[in-house]
Amino acid sequence: MNGGIDQHRDRLRVGMVVCSEYESDARVRRQAEALAARGDEVTVFALGGRGRPDEEVIDGVHVVHAPTSKYRGDSVRAYLSLYGGFTAHAAGWLARRPRSFDLVQAHSVPEAIIFAAAVQGILRVPLLLDVHDLSPQLFASKFAGHPLLPKLLNGSVRASFGFATEVLTVHEPYAETIREMTSRPVSVVMNAPDDRYFQPRPFRPWDPAGEVVFGYHGLIAPRHGLSNVAEALSRLRAEVPGARLLVMGNGDGLTPLREDVTRLGLTDVVELPERSLPVPEVVGRLEGVHIGLVPSKLDPWTNAVLPTKLLEYATLGIPAISFRNPVIDSVFTAEEVMFADPATPDTLYEAMLAVVRDVEGARRRAAAASTVVEGIAWQRQKEVYLDLVDRMTSRRKPHVPRQRGALAADRE
Numbered sequence: 001m002n003g004g005i006d007q008h009r010d011r012l013r014v015g016m017v018v019c020s021e022y023e024s025d026a027r028v029r030r031q032a033e034a035l036a037a038r039g040d041e042v043t044v045f046a047l048g049g050r051g052r053p054d055e056e057v058i059d060g061v062h063v064v065h066a067p068t069s070k071y072r073g074d075s076v077r078a079y080l081s082l083y084g085g086f087t088a089h090a091a092g093w094l095a096r097r098p099r100s101f102d103l104v105q106a107h108s109v110p111e112a113i114i115f116a117a118a119v120q121g122i123l124r125v126p127l128l129l130d131v132h133d134l135s136p137q138l139f140a141s142k143f144a145g146h147p148l149l150p151k152l153l154n155g156s157v158r159a160s161f162g163f164a165t166e167v168l169t170v171h172e173p174y175a176e177t178i179r180e181m182t183s184r185p186v187s188v189v190m191n192a193p194d195d196r197y198f199q200p201r202p203f204r205p206w207d208p209a210g211e212v213v214f215g216y217h218g219l220i221a222p223r224h225g226l227s228n229v230a231e232a233l234s235r236l237r238a239e240v241p242g243a244r245l246l247v248m249g250n251g252d253g254l255t256p257l258r259e260d261v262t263r264l265g266l267t268d269v270v271e272l273p274e275r276s277l278p279v280p281e282v283v284g285r286l287e288g289v290h291i292g293l294v295p296s297k298l299d300p301w302t303n304a305v306l307p308t309k310l311l312e313y314a315t316l317g318i319p320a321i322s323f324r325n326p327v328i329d330s331v332f333t334a335e336e337v338m339f340a341d342p343a344t345p346d347t348l349y350e351a352m353l354a355v356v357r358d359v360e361g362a363r364r365r366a367a368a369a370s371t372v373v374e375g376i377a378w379q380r381q382k383e384v385y386l387d388l389v390d391r392m393t394s395r396r397k398p399h400v401p402r403q404r405g406a407l408a409a410d411r412e
Contacts, residue, residue: 193378
């Protein structure tokens with residue numbers, strides 16, 4: 001096992017660049033902290049944030065904040081300016097450290113952030129591109145009024161894959177898409193919940209005639225359907241007066257959601273976030289949630305995602321109501337998750353009412369979902385990731401499972 005500190009080997013020096021706030025990026029933190037926990041030196045160049053110092057150490061990881069902050073909105077120009085500006089800062093930072101790292105890992109989006117490590121590439125330092133989301137699909141979802149943008153991005157994405165030494169991504173369907181675009185090796189490390197924080201808990205039943213708390217945590221964006229949840233909750237309260245909603249997260253959908261909550265007269269029963277919460281606080285607040293919600297609308301991006309929050313609900317034993325797409329469908333069945341298919345105000349209302357009224361059915365689905373995610377545990381995914389890093393830095397024999405068909409295997 002390579003999860004603990006090995007006193008008999010040299011430390012790896014790993015540099016990461018990510019155009020997001022490190023503190024709230026669960027995937028980057030899981031990987032960086034797994035490396036640090038076994039004794040490697042990890043430095044992450046990430047976005048700055050309000051009140052953050054230029055540099056700090058978080059759980060053993062050295063974090064350097066760029067003089068660039070997150071943008072959330074609907075301006076293509078602003079997003080391109082953010083990504084371009086951050087990549088330029090990252091390129092300058094890496095160029096001043098040409099031989100400081102044994103491996104550089106760039107996290108998308110955008111995929112072109114891998115070019116920030118141009119100097120290291122020239123010096124034949126291994127470059128790992130970790131694709132969290134595919135930019136063409138994400139931008140097609142976010143900027144539906146710009147149909148040419150995803151097509152223009154395809155060329156950049158292919159070039160980025162070609163520049164990387166290897167590519168890593170979050171699930172097998174993404175991996176299959178990427179393999180059609182590059183001859184580079186492609187591996188899969190799924191977004192499993194971090195078991196330092198997400199641990200199974202006893203099922204928390206509710207009285208259908210009393211208070212019932214629905215929960216949502218994560219990115220708040222129009223495509224994630226929380227306005228539809230507000231409409232459904234407004235109807236549901238006629239049948240379930242104790243129904244409430246807790247929302248945690250941040251994003252450009254928060255302002256319109258707040259307006260919807262006010263318009264529907266739900267300000268007393270919907271708790272909206274005032275700030276982003278670190279993961280431990282999110283988990284603590286989820287202790288008070290009876291039913292988890294994953295209400296995204298189907299679009300070019302959400303049609304190919306496996307939401308981490310759905311896995312987190314399953315790990316915690318919280319029964320979930322979710323939209324449906326082919327990736328989710330390959331992991332969970334209706335025996336494990338209550339589906340609102342597609343997630344509209346009407347289908348969400350029906351699903352929410354059905355779950356509230358059938359506490360035992362919710363208990364059975366939650367237990368079955370917990371069994372499913374045991375095969376997607378972070379301990380398993382962590383070993384795949386650490387082995388990949390070791391192989392790319394020639395620590396181990398040149399072999400790592402490609403996890404082709406990983407989703408099906410995780411079901412067995």
